[in-house]
Amino acid sequence: MSEPLLRVLNRMRGLILDPDVLVKAVGSGRQKGTTPQWRRAELRYVDLKGGRHLQVTTFDATQAFTKNYPAGDARDAVDALLDEPFGHWNVDTTTEHHAVRVTKKLEALVITTPRATEVEVAREHDKPKERLLPADDPVFVTLGISDKDGTLKPSRQGKYRQVEEFLRQLDAGLEDAKGKLRKPTADDPLRIVDLGCGNGYLTFAAQRYLTLKGLPVVVTGVDVKEQSRDHNSAVAEKLGVAAEFIAGTISGVELPQPPDVVLALHACDTATDDALARAVEWEAPLVLAAPCCHHDIAAQLRKQPTPSPYAALTRHGILRERLADTLTDGLRASLLRISGYRVDVVQFVESQHTPRNTMLRAVRTGGPVRGGSVRKEYDDLVSTWRLRPRLGELLGVTTGE
Template sequence: MSSRTETLEQGLARVREDLLADDRLVRAVASGKRRTAAPGWRRVELRWVDLKAGRHLQVVRYDATQAHTSNHLLGEAAGAAVDGLLAEPFGNWTVETTDRQLSLRVTKKGDAQVHTAQRQADDAAAPTRDHDRAKDRMLPEDDPLFAALGLADARGRIKPSRMAKYRQVEDFLRILDRSIADARTRGHLRPPTPEDPLRIVDLGCGNGYLTFAAHRFLSERRGLPVRLTGVDVKEQSRDHNAAVAAGLGIDASFVAGTIGDAELPEPPDVVLALHACDTATDDALARALGWDASLVLAAPCCHHDIAAQLRKADSPSPYTSLVRDGILRERFADTLTDALRAQLLRSCGYRVDVMEFVDSKHTPRNTLLRAVRTGGAQPLDEYDDLVATWGIRPRLGELLDLPAAGA
């Protein structure tokens, strides 16, 4: 693996070379935005396909609701399509070829941080150029997992009433897949082995939809050794999930208890906390920090604690209008709470991305905090200023024994 920082022009030239290598390109993805601009598409995927008219570069562009596919003939047409995409202000490019994986991230200064990892002989990948292939799913609808969880019927079709949950699982797996691949490429996540599998804990796992999906995808589709533990306060959830795991032959354990008191035999590498309510997300983040987890994915749900504090505190001038009305106060509390959580994670040596989890039409609770432990801690100045300005005491700050505002 090699890492380097170079000019954006140089980095994108590397990406372009791999994208137009029709004999080597397996798959490429562009996503995210830059500090100063956002692209016209949420995400773009590229691969080469063989049509009756010859080899074409297939480009799938995703907006907020659907995918738009176009095919560009090898040569000038494909080159023009690639140049148009490289001109878009995407923040990240991931390009997988038969011999390596290249990841490019645009820094705040506008440079290209490029990471390349050569493929080993036993990790070779071959391009799939069939045009009419089945829709690319992280886990197919007919996976026995979904029938066991009640999302699919006996014929392996997702029930219409559960389609939103299935899409949530798919979106989560895409984020998990990219996050683990990126962390491994950059050396922030250790390589798992059969003797020492990747240790994942899902705090507040509920009925285990995402818990089981994560295990199934990483072990079956990515071939990673995984040891998974689910934690939930309800004994009913523990018993239900244990029965599902036994029925599917999944090696997972489940613990009934609070997030703060859960005992694990070994510290986890990856911590998941998806839609843990209110300060339960803070409890999960505090546990992740205490474990020095390499990767944390947290999707908060409701933010009553800070909203209640804002209702009682004197609002600073000239921001009274932000919290005068209840609905605005609640929305502002959501943003403020997650901004403070992100700042605290950064102060503890994590690189943090605050991103969309699933499309807002599926759930309004669609913010995800993705934190990767890099060791580069940031100062708490901004956090201290926000806490003092608004006169609040965030739960995560308490759990980390930070002094109250004005103390």
């Protein structure tokens, strides 16, 4: 039997606000015709130095945000989340589990299941974070991120964190690309190419992580430096992994078969454009690109008069550089959309570790877009700022000017 939604939410509110009863509450999904601010919300009580707090963790498309509220001052935070148009609430208490589903008529269906025995709630604040690849994995030891005993080196913590976040984005990208990627086999594994691979940290991490997940995979790394090819080939031999490394340019490399996944992580300036153009040329189902510096558009902004009314954005050097970063990645995202990709621009690593912390995650959905709002949006942006994006030239996408 359905019940009035407000009555049910008020009942759940009482359970959530009781620190002696709540185990965990989760809001997710969405009501028909609505979009909640958050993709998911999780609530539980934790014991801190200042006493018991309600820990609220909210998730958007790419990140998690955690806040702790004193148990007696959590009402406003709880009410704000209960006001979100989530389609589902699951509320676990020490004695029962309550599953709430919001119907199309904005009523609530509730299934309450008693627990066989009353549970004891864990209130620890700092739960160990699940690592996709532990610090003692042979990849990290061989690459020198961890010492021979498998302990993460203090000076390499930033690199380890970068690899960890990259693997999370790769995992999310593969999930997004389901139905677009072919099913790999041992005889025909998933083909990943890393363009501008450097010392291969992310190349080897991707190979190792996906292999541990039971996914047949072979990786190819491309870098202009012969030193990188020799170093990475030696590492691959030591690890005994299926990997090939090529010394050459991104624009000139030839592969025996088109890749399924293209990586271009921190390829400098227009090298990212070269990598994206090759990905489009290969019709790669999944592309992950984390651009590095953005000199090309920055130089064009310095040479061109600023269109009205944006002079305040380019008058100061630091603002002009930030604007160049945003314009560059926005134009790249638009060009990938024009080329038949669905694109998400997400945070790669936290901003305190590097200012170059955005990633373009693109899934191929069809052929190039010849016109429509996507193309008009790009043309208007390029014309307004009088820009000639390198990627646009490589893809043959030019404005009417």
